[in-house]
Amino acid sequence: MTERITIAFEVDGRPREEEIAPSTVLADLLRDRYAMTGVKTSCERGVCGACTTLIDGVPAASCSVFAFSVDGGTVETIAGQGAPGAPGPVQRAFAECGGFQCGYCTPGMIMLATALLRAHPDPDDERIRSWISSNVCRCTGYQMIIDSVRRAAELLREEAR
Ligand code: FES
Numbered sequence: 560m561t562e563r564i565t566i567a568f569e570v571d572g573r574p575r576e577e578e579i580a581p582s583t584v585l586a587d588l589l590r591d592r593y594a595m596t597g598v599k600t601s602c603e604r605g606v607c608g609a610c611t612t613l614i615d616g617v618p619a620a621s622c623s624v625f626a627f628s629v630d631g632g633t634v635e636t637i638a639g640q641g642a643p644g645a646p647g648p649v650q651r652a653f654a655e656c657g658g659f660q661c662g663y664c665t666p667g668m669i670m671l672a673t674a675l676l677r678a679h680p681d682p683d684d685e686r687i688r689s690w691i692s693s694n695v696c697r698c699t700g701y702q703m704i705i706d707s708v709r710r711a712a713e714l715l716r717e718e719a720r
């Protein structure tokens with residue numbers, strides 16, 4: 560019989576308990592069990608960043624993380640960043656600045672931006688470039704993503720006032 564383990568963790572603020580195979584990958588757990596298809600998978604080798612989520616607040620390629628490793632921790636995904644008709648500030652900034660074309664990389668970029676702006680509320684372009692360099696976008700040429708992150712910083716600072 561295949562070994563199973565039980566993990567308990569939080570996804571976008573919601574407690575979850577799951578029985579999983581030790582080899583279960585976090586991205587598959589999120590997508591297949593919770594239908595969180597906003598977590599995109601592409602390379603599935605930890606290279607492109609499409610699947611970026613925040614694990615205990617830190618960006619991570621969820622295609623390359625075993626689900627058991629988030630036991631007792633928190634996972635944040637694009638689904639927690641806003642709701643249909645009520646996008647969060649980082650999502651609004653990407654929409655406003657045209658920070659996407661096909662949109663496939665966008666959830667990962669938005670999660671990266673979210674972590675960046677928590678750590679550095681007023682980043683310069685060099686810092687933004689450095690942070691988003693872990694993720695691949697095949698469409699935009701990146702400049703509009705950089706503009707979006709800068710705008711997101713403004714919106715978040717306005718909200719914090
Ligand atoms: S799908 Fe996870 S890094 Fe590419």
Ligand code: FES
Nearest residue numbers: 660661696697698
């Ligand atoms: S918008 Fe298409 S991959 Fe980035």
